[in-house]
Structure formats: C-alpha cells, structure tokens
Amino acid sequence: MAAQNLFSEFGQTKIFKNRSAMVSDFVPLSLPHRENEIRRLAQILAPGLSGTRPNNVFMYGLTGTGKTAVLRYVLTMLESEAGRRGVAVRVVYVNARKDDTGYRVLTQVGRQLDLQLPFTGLSVSEVYSRIVDHVDKEEETIVISIDEIDNLVKDNSSNLLYKVARINSDLAKAQVSLIGITNDARMLEILDPRVRSSLGEEELVFAPYDSEQLRDILNVRAKDAFNDGTLQEGVIPYVAALAAKDHGDARKAVDLLRKAGELAERVGSDVVTTDHVKRALTEIEADTTMEIIERLPLHSKLILASIMKLDESNRNPITGDVLATYAQMCSRIGTEVLTARRVSEIINELDMVGIVTTSILNRGRFGRTKRIALNVDHKHVWASLTNDPVLKQLV
Ligand SMILES: Nc1ncnc2c1ncn2[C@@H]1O[C@H](COP(=O)(O)OP(=O)(O)OP(=O)(O)O)[C@@H](O)[C@H]1O
Ligand SMILES: [Mg+2]
Structure with a gap:
C-alpha cells in the first residue's frame, strides 16, 4: 500500500469553497433587502x-x-x-x-x-x-x-x-x-x-425577513461559500421557509445551511440535500434545548428532573405528583422547598420555553390540575441536567 499522509484526506472539502463565508460574523459584500x-x-x-x-x-x-x-x-x-x-x-x-x-x-x-x-x-x-x-x-x-x-x-x-x-x-x-x-x-x-x-x-x-427575502440572502451567501452544484435544488428554499416560519432570522438561516453542509461533508456526500437540512435542524434544536436546560436555576432543574422521573414510569404527570417528587429531591439534597405557587409558575416557565406543554385537567370535585407533557428527548434532558453537580448526586 502506498504510504499516504494521514492528513491528506482531511481539509480538502468537496462541499465548501469558503466555509467562513457561512459563519455569522462574516460581513458579506452585499446585503440584499x-x-x-x-x-x-x-x-x-x-x-x-x-x-x-x-x-x-x-x-x-x-x-x-x-x-x-x-x-x-x-x-x-x-x-x-x-x-x-x-x-x-x-x-x-x-x-x-x-x-x-x-x-x-x-x-x-x-x-x-x-x-x-x-x-x-x-x-x-x-x-x-x-x-x-x-x-x-x-x-x-x-x-x-x-x-x-x-x-x-x-x-x-x-x-x-x-x-x-x-x-x-x-x-x-x-x-x-x-x-x-x-x-x-x-x-x-x-x-x-x-x-x-x-x-x-x-x-x-x-423588519423580519420573509421567506423569499431569506432565499435571496442565502443565494448570495451560498455563492461565496459553497462549490458550484453542491446544493441540491430545493435546499435553499427549504432552509428559507424553515427560518421564515420562526421569525425571519437570517442568522438562523445561514447557520442551518452551514450545518447542513457540514453534515453532508461529514457523511462523505457530494451534495447537500433537504434531508441533510432536516438532520441539521434536529441537531441544532437538541443543542439549544440542552443549552436552555443547563442555564436553568437549580429549582427549575429539580422540577424538570421530577417531571422526567415521573414521566418515565407514568406518562404525563400532574402537578400534585410533581410537587411531591420535587419535595423529596429537595430533602435529599438538603435544600428548602419552594411554595406550590412558585412551583406552578416554574412549570409555566418551562412551558414558555417549550420544554413541556401543560394542559388543564378538570377533576370534578377535586378541582383542576395540570397535566404535563415533555416535549424533549429524555436522553438529552438527563445529559444536560447531570452536567450540574448537584443534580448529578440525585441520579
Ligand atoms: N440582507 C442580508 N444579506 C446577507 N446576509 C445577511 C443579511 N442580513 C443578515 N445577514 C446575515 O445574517 C446574520 C445575522 O445578521 P446580523 O448579525 O446583522 O443580525 P442582527 O440584527 O444584528 O441580530 P442580533 O439582534 O441578534 O444582533 C449575519 O451572518 C449576517 O451577515
Ligand atoms: Mg447584532
């Protein structure tokens, strides 16, 4: 076998002509719209x-x-x-x-x-x-x-x-x-x-960009960043539509297209497809969820951990059960328990950032409570929670 330099296969990219034109602090020469x-x-x-x-x-x-x-x-x-x-x-x-x-x-x-x-x-x-x-x-x-x-x-x-x-x-x-x-x-x-x-x-x-404007923006950026013919037809409109659905964030659009390109390259593909875009989006979403969770205050993490624990044995727990499990966790780590009202507020906050979805459950003479559904992958949540040394003791 001919001696090949270990590095010869790296750093030669088929997809990108100039990847740095796709990072967000690059100032392009033209700014359409x-x-x-x-x-x-x-x-x-x-x-x-x-x-x-x-x-x-x-x-x-x-x-x-x-x-x-x-x-x-x-x-x-x-x-x-x-x-x-x-x-x-x-x-x-x-x-x-x-x-x-x-x-x-x-x-x-x-x-x-x-x-x-x-x-x-x-x-x-x-x-x-x-x-x-x-x-x-x-x-x-x-x-x-x-x-x-x-x-x-x-x-x-x-x-x-x-x-x-x-x-x-x-x-x-x-x-x-x-x-x-x-x-x-x-x-x-x-x-x-x-x-x-x-x-x-x-x-x-x-004003936010709409999907057509994002398309033009991506086209301009892609011309500098990608080799000719590496973006399959439909990729740019797809990325533009996804970013426009959010609120017309050009940074998101540019990041998503870059990630899709990186993914295509990683798997050795010659072209970027909408499938790469989908997978890149899933990766980005998992990253942001993990970041949000890691930045939560301790008690929010404890409440989320309680919801997770209950959800593992019995899907979609209700507020009362979460309160009980949360109180147990607090006593195990020797910290004071927040009031039921505050816990309920924190559950609403978790709902607002999209980690859980709550729905009102009417229980007749027992009054009303909330049912809590998790929107995120258990594996990702545990990974982020156990990055916290206090939470790590609990699992
Ligand atoms: N019209 C445009 N044409 C090409 N690229 C654009 C255009 N608008 C924004 N971008 C690119 O999108 C990304 C985000 O833009 P920018 O950083 O200017 O947003 P911003 O409004 O300052 O956002 P923030 O409020 O988060 O700071 C950058 O990579 C920027 O180069
Ligand atoms: Mg800015």
Whole structure:
C-alpha cells in the first residue's frame, strides 16, 4: 500500500469553497433587502463628512434582521469615504454583550480612539474624562456605536449611557454621534427616558425577513461559500421557509445551511440535500434545548428532573405528583422547598420555553390540575441536567 499522509484526506472539502463565508460574523459584500436601511443610515451619518454632527440613531429589530451587518457595512464605507476626502471622521464599534460593563465599554471606546488605558484601576468617571480630554484636542466627528446596548441597561450602567448621550456638552472642538442597537423590545420601556430621547433623534426599525427575502440572502451567501452544484435544488428554499416560519432570522438561516453542509461533508456526500437540512435542524434544536436546560436555576432543574422521573414510569404527570417528587429531591439534597405557587409558575416557565406543554385537567370535585407533557428527548434532558453537580448526586 502506498504510504499516504494521514492528513491528506482531511481539509480538502468537496462541499465548501469558503466555509467562513457561512459563519455569522462574516460581513458579506452585499446585503440584499437592506438597501433602504443602508441608505437611511448613510443619509443620517453623511453630515459627518462635512463637519456637521450627525444625529444620534437608535436601531432596533428582532434578532437576525441584519442590524449589525448593516451598521458595520455603513461604518466601513463612512470611514473609507472620510479617508478619501481627508475629513476627520472616526468610528468606534463596541458590542456590549462582549464588553458587558460600563467600564469595559468605555475603555473599549478609549482604546479604539488610540487612548492608552489600564484594564482596571480607574473609576468610570476618570476614564470618561480622559476620553473627553483625548478627543477634544481636534475638531473631528466621532461616531460611537454600541451594539446590543440592552446589556448595559441590565448591568445598571444607564448612568454611563446618560453621560455618553450628553458627551457633546463636555466637548468644545470635537463632536460625537451615538448609535445604539438592540433586539430587545423592552429596551424602549426600561431605558432612562432622557437617554431614550437623546438616542432616538433618529430611529431605524428592522423588519423580519420573509421567506423569499431569506432565499435571496442565502443565494448570495451560498455563492461565496459553497462549490458550484453542491446544493441540491430545493435546499435553499427549504432552509428559507424553515427560518421564515420562526421569525425571519437570517442568522438562523445561514447557520442551518452551514450545518447542513457540514453534515453532508461529514457523511462523505457530494451534495447537500433537504434531508441533510432536516438532520441539521434536529441537531441544532437538541443543542439549544440542552443549552436552555443547563442555564436553568437549580429549582427549575429539580422540577424538570421530577417531571422526567415521573414521566418515565407514568406518562404525563400532574402537578400534585410533581410537587411531591420535587419535595423529596429537595430533602435529599438538603435544600428548602419552594411554595406550590412558585412551583406552578416554574412549570409555566418551562412551558414558555417549550420544554413541556401543560394542559388543564378538570377533576370534578377535586378541582383542576395540570397535566404535563415533555416535549424533549429524555436522553438529552438527563445529559444536560447531570452536567450540574448537584443534580448529578440525585441520579
Ligand atoms: N440582507 C442580508 N444579506 C446577507 N446576509 C445577511 C443579511 N442580513 C443578515 N445577514 C446575515 O445574517 C446574520 C445575522 O445578521 P446580523 O448579525 O446583522 O443580525 P442582527 O440584527 O444584528 O441580530 P442580533 O439582534 O441578534 O444582533 C449575519 O451572518 C449576517 O451577515
Ligand atoms: Mg447584532
């Protein structure tokens, strides 16, 4: 047998031309069906090119509707046009989910403006004044964008947002425009009204994509990512339809198509079929369920474990039985039992995230109770539950 390098068969892909064009933080060169949003944002920011402060912008829309992609695209264009014309415009992009405290956001802003800052040790106000001093040396326009800004509100940094929203009153030469982005509809209510009105000088709403739009988006992305002829006919429309059924999430569509491609490759197929898409979807769904379960608080996990245990011996348990089993588990691990009312709320929460489905059961003079049906695979649930050291003791 000819000596073959162990690695020769790996890394040569029949399916993908450029798999990285299919990962979600890749910014494609064209963004179909976002031409209007791109134009609007460009129009809003354009005054910066002639030395006038652009209005602040608040961008919102559900997850996967292209907010980040549009923003990054427009900011890149703005920077290069400013460079071409020799105007002083600088852009800053911070993601408040990655830099999730006021301090970290602010130091990130400072760094992107070439200000040396220590990682810790300064107060937020000290960092703020250093940034003000640093940028106010010249007449320039600075566009500061804070993506997933809702994370700052949760972190109780709205004070910081308030400060940043008023930064222009501390500046004499430079001027700042602020862009805030969120997918959290509650943001509008919980945001400090002063910040809200300042940020909302302009508002840009991103509507969900429909299945035809998702088809176009996938076609554009697939052209970069997949080898010609590797996607069987019907694959893209199928992925688009599945993603549109959810709420028109382009990230979901792109991820699903990539997963289907990876799966096809793993099983040595030359083409991606709708069957690969179906299997990829099942894998994704199992992954998300496991993630949700792993992140549940302890008592929710205990209640879920009780439901599971009962379901194994007697399908679809009722609330009363769950309460009893849950109480036993609590005593075994020596923790206090939550009230029946709270347990019932937790069961409703499990229903809301889709792990169980409850239905009201009328038992005549015994009153009403709930029957609980599990929607997820036992194997997956146990696997996620027993990742928790406390739950592990119980099984
Ligand atoms: N019109 C489009 N054309 C091509 N790709 C797109 C388009 N819209 C979104 N995408 C892609 O879909 C994925 C999700 O888009 P993006 O990250 O912009 O969503 P988002 O609105 O910022 O979501 P979130 O609120 O979760 O941050 C990315 O991979 C992005 O490149
Ligand atoms: Mg985003």
